[in-house]
Amino acid sequence: MPDRASAPRVAAIVGPYASGKTSLLESLLLATEAIHRKGTIQDHNTVGDSSPEARDREMGVEVNLAETTYLGGQWTFLDCPGSVEFMQDTYNALTVCDVAVVVCEPDPARAVMLTPLLKFLDSRAIPHMIFINKIETTETHLRDMIEALQMVSTKPLVAREIPIREDGKVVGYLDLVSERAYRYKPGEASDLISIPEDLKDRHVNERQELLENLADYDDALLEGLLSDVVPPKGAVYDSLARDLAEDLVVPVFFGGALADNGIRRLLKALRHESPTLEETRARLGIEGKGPVIQVFKTQHAEHMGKLSLARLWNGTLKDGQALNGDRATGLFSFPAGQQAKVDSVGAGAVVGIGKLEKLSTGALVGGDSAADDPPVLGPLFALALHARKQGDDVKLTGALAKLCEEDPSLRVENNPDTAELLLWGQGDIHLQIAVRRLARQFHVEVEAHRPQVPYKETIRKATSRQGRFKRQTGGHGQFGDVHLDIKPLSRGEGFVFTDSITGGVVPRQYIPAVEQGIREFLPRGPLGFPVVDVGVTLTDGSYHVVDSSEQAFKSAAQLAMREGMPACEPVLLEPILRVEISVPTDATSRAQRALTTRRGQILGYTPKEGWSGWDVVEGYLPQSEMHDLITDLRSATMGVGTFAWSFDHLQEVIGKQADEVVTARKLVLAG
Known part of the structure; x- marks a missing residue:
């Protein structure tokens, strides 16, 4: 196996809102002696969630960095936001990590909250392990929790530990690989104890289950199990490390970050089993001989200017070095979350680089990668x-x-x-x-x-109008005379102008001015909204040899439109969106109600491809009803419901609703 302390490694701490990620980071930094006193969310003094906005909200709103060392290895932890509203930062950070620690609460009913995150990890084969936090506060059986998590994971979960309980509370754990039992000792390393008698049978059964899961991907281990040969512990650890690196299995640990329980067990798993820099480069297909960096976050500070947070995949990066036409002006590391200037960094490190004005988030410089760019979340x-x-x-x-x-x-x-x-x-x-x-x-x-809705208006009937513009102001006057036929067009045709002038009653050089005058009228029709799906034909007119001009014919056309349009039965049009709502199956009926109560039309629903236990509800929704849709969907689905939308068509609005919209528009235009 490779030396797992040979280069810096990066672990992303991810999970739903309120699962305890920032508290876990505090415990990890304390256990590795990067800090000597833990902060708390309530006291607003944690290493993670350090921005004023995060502390005001008591929630992560951007990725936070903290470096430390453990057993000779250098680590950077990326504390990622848990709220679905800030998942872009999480997805970007995951593209540069060696391993992800997925933090969750010990509540089977909340396991569904991990679905989008686990789908993202598995779709990109990002190695990850699960840490069930707050274990000391629950009476939930670990097996029930793992079964609930398995329902939302496409990869097999393998329990690494068995909880030791006393009086209904978890006081320690039995490691299924080392076959040793430990009692928690808050703030310190756990004490080694004898395996409790009541766990010995369970230990044998669950260790066998662990080995069978690993044997699915390890022929030597499978052969030994079939021959009733007990595998060496070293072989089991090696198998776990290989399977984790290839995202074949998901190890499951548990503990309590607030009391520092299970933290050192998690650190040891990270140290001995997480992929190395070389394995991660191979997974991502990263190639390049010189410095290869990938930007995963951009920050703008008031006095420092632009700072690019990046992972150095290969080579050595020095302060002042040229990168893609820019020059690295200042290099920074992040010991225990504090920003510190450095002269150079080596491969594997996370680094802050100043003044890379030409590089944006996601940029890869100095090499190539076979990995896809992180998705950019659509607007909601x-x-x-x-x-x-x-x-x-x-x-x-x-x-x-x-x-x-x-x-x-x-x-x-x-x-x-x-x-x-x-x-x-x-x-x-x-x-x-x-x-x-x-x-x-x-x-x-x-x-x-709240934004205004981009209503439009159109007409239902045709009419003909003359527009005659005549003004005498001394010297040359202004004269233009046009006859227009105005008619409705089919939905989506827009505006069409034609002319049927014969005999030169309107000189050809003035006809474009007539069209221009009409076009300048269309942005505000008689109802106050842009006019669409209207055809106008110039049929007749007259001119004056001296006083006619382009401006006069433009004004004449606008007069004809201003008088003619109200007689064409103008009608309000509202934009209709096509929406695809993605929700867990048990929330499908609520998603359908969310559409119908907003004047939407349900087109149908189907299972979501590749997402077991999820549906996609398709329908039409007036854009005026879209504003708080995402809020209701998240409330109905513990935050995981979402939707995608696109403009589909315009639809007539009549009656009281149309009257209210037009009245409100007049007030806006008036003042």
Whole structure:
């Protein structure tokens, strides 16, 4: 087996919100003597969740880094956000780790919360182990928890330990590989004890189950089991390390981060069984002779400027070294979460690199990789923003560009129909954090509110109108005269202009001005919204040899449209989205109700491909009803429900609802 302390390794700590990831990081750093006193979420003094926004919310909102050493090996732990609204950072961090520690609570009913995360890990063959946290606070049987987790994992779970209970509480563990029992000793290494009598039969049975799981991928081990030969413990450890590196099995540990229980057992598993840098490079297909870096996070600090967090896959990186046309201006390590300047770093390390202006999150420099880029999460929730201070618009635009560089799941849109600047993200908290960062990091105060819906309007009947523009102001006057036929078109045809002029009643050089005048009228029809699916034909007109001009014919066309459109029975159109809602099967009916109570139309539902126990509900949904859909879906599914959407068509709105929309629009336009 390779020397597993030969190069720095990276472990991502991931898991659902409130599972205890940040507390686990504190315990890991204390056990490795990187810190000498643990912080707490309540006291706002943990190494993880260090930003003001994270401490205000008492939840992770971005990835946090902390370096330490254990048994001769250098480790970087990436403490990743648990909220689904900040999963982009988690996915980006997982692309550069050697192993992931998936943290969860000992509640079988909450196992479904791990589904999207485990799917991501398995889809990319990222080695991972599970740490069931808060074990001392539950009476749940470990077997029940593992069975619930197995339902949401495509890889076989292998229990590495058996809990030792006294008076209903977990006080220690029996290791199934070393066949040794230990009693927890808060803040210290566990005490070695004799195997309790009541666990001896269970120990034999569960160890046999562990070996059989490993034998599925190890012919030598299988042959020994068939011959009733007890395998050497070293062979079992080697088999575990190989299977973990290839993401064939998922080892399961348990403990309690708050009391430091099971932490050293987890550290030993990481030290002796996690993949090495060489194994991770092989898994990702990374090649390159010089320094090869991969950026997984971008930060913008007020006084430092841009800082790129990256993993150095190969070679040595020195301060001032050229990278892809940029120059590394400042290198930083992160001992116990603190930023420290260094002169150089070696392969395997995580490093902060200053002023790489040309590199964005996800960039790979100096080599090639066979791995796919991390997915960019689609937009689910939007707020309309405007700067509080007059003159801050340009500053706001630049600040938003930097926020989107830090978090690719944020997206900025200038909506041409509503003239609003929209910030899209993963949910309300996600965007509220972004708004706060605009103020704290970039000193741009903004007002944020629910976006307007990009309604349109069209017409139901045809009409003909004359537009005659005549003005005498001394000298040359202005004269233009047009006759227009206005008619509705089929949905989706847009605007079509034609002319049937004969005999030169409107000179050819003025006809484009007529079309331009009509086009300038269309953004605000009689109901106050952009007009679509309208055909206009110029049929007749007249001109004056001296006083006619392009401007006069443009104005004449607008007069004809202004008078004619109200007679065409204008009607409001609302945008209809096609949505695909992904939820666990037991929430399918709730997802369907979420559509129907929002005036949606259900098209059907099918099992989600590759996701056992999940469905996809397809339907149409008015865009005006989309704003809080993601909030309701997450409430109904413990945070894991989501949806994808795209614009599908425009649909007529009549009656009271249309009247309310038009009235509100008039108020907006008036003031």
